[in-house]
Amino acid sequence: MIAVQRPTPIGAGTSILPDVHDEVMGRVARVEERQCRVEILVVRGLAVREPLQAILRKENVRSTDVDRVELEKCFRPGDVIRAEVASMGDARTY
Numbered sequence: 430m431i432a433v434q435r436p437t438p439i440g441a442g443t444s445i446l447p448d449v450h451d452e453v454m455g456r457v458a459r460v461e462e463r464q465c466r467v468e469i470l471v472v473r474g475l476a477v478r479e480p481l482q483a484i485l486r487k488e489n490v491r492s493t494d495v496d497r498v499e500l501e502k503c504f505r506p507g508d509v510i511r512a513e514v515a516s517m518g519d520a521r522t523y
Contacts, residue, residue, distance in 0.1 A: 445472045445473070445475050445477050445478075446472070446481075447469065447472045447473070447481070447514045448514065448517075449514050449515070449516065449517060450513060450514060451472060451473055451513070451514045452473065452474075452511065452512070452513055453469045453471060453472050453473075453483075453511070453512055453513075453514060454469070454470055454471040454509065454510065454511050454512075455467040455468050455469040455470055455471075455480075455481075455483060455509070455510055455512065456468050456470060456480075456507065456508070456509055456510075457485075457504045457505065457506055457507065457508040457509075457510060458506060459506060460500050460501055460504050460505065460506060461500070462487075462500065462501075463486065463487050463500075464484050464485060464486045464487060464500070465484070465485040465500055465504050466482070466483075466484060467482075467483040467484070467485050467510065467512075468480035468481070468482065468483070469481040469482075469483050483512075485504075485510070485512065487500055489515055490503060
């Protein structure tokens, strides 16, 4: 599951925006201790014009043994991932 950040300004250059439970594909941009920064490139099988910024949280990587997940052992910058949108977040993040 992944949380997605809306581009600034809203909708600039992006015609496809994901909804909760949509399948997306993206590229890992940065790996941190508790989360990964991801650039979403595909939403519902359609390429976006401009990458959308998203956050993959440690607790959303798998459903069991969440406390044992080590993101730096699961992901590296440049990895391509498939995920489901978990939340729309606040004004900056969906």
